[in-house]
Amino acid sequence: METDPIIKVRNLHHKYREGDGFKEVLHGINLDFERGSIVIIMGPSGSGKSTLLKLIGAQLTLQSGNIEVAGHKLEGASPKMLRKIRRDIGFIFQSHHLLGSINVCQNVQLPLAFDERVTAESSRERALEVLRTVGIADQAWKKPAHLSGGQKQRVAIARALVRNPAIVLADEPTASLDEKSGREVVQLIKKMSKSLGVSVVLVTHDNRILDIADRIIHLVDGRLKEE
């Protein structure tokens, strides 16, 4: 069971409405992701990377084909099951998506807010623990605006990990960073993946970060090419 792929994508097609018709942006994707591995999906802007990631993360409704995430089929899944699947996935975006009105620790606590078993105190403890593992606990009581771009992305990594997900999906996590901070962020993603056994799917068009990958896949015009 544990050697089963963590994510399976089967004959996945996706189209968006455009004008009076549709534009197909994914043309039959088939992919297996191994547990604990870091897979980078490369491709030019507009090739369908974000669409693929959103479909895997159950953020977009499946139209055609199937995806299985950690043993759960997305096809035909109830809204309740889809919420559960989403909560077991950590997301990291191009820009950090932190809320400016609350401090770093509270931002990291947000994904725990819907969990009835978590108290205010255990939530804060858990957030601080993850902030320590990503090396930024000393910033916990600051508002995000006082942090550098790289530090904010570290906080976003902590927030993605706070629920102990089996899978982290990262959409262009270095795109708004300079080269040095970008490298630090992907090195951290790699370190966390390897120490926690988290499977990472990272999409990017930044070829300076490819060395952290266990596997590199190219997406061109909605079709895959393996390296």
Ligand code: ADP
């Ligand atoms: P990438 O992340 O590789 O840049 P996307 O998955 O964001 O690619 O987009 C793939 C194609 O689908 C692009 O041509 C984009 O314009 C189009 N697209 C993306 N989202 C939408 C949407 N919500 N409605 C219509 N077209 C979209």
Ligand code: MG
């Ligand atoms: Mg994109």
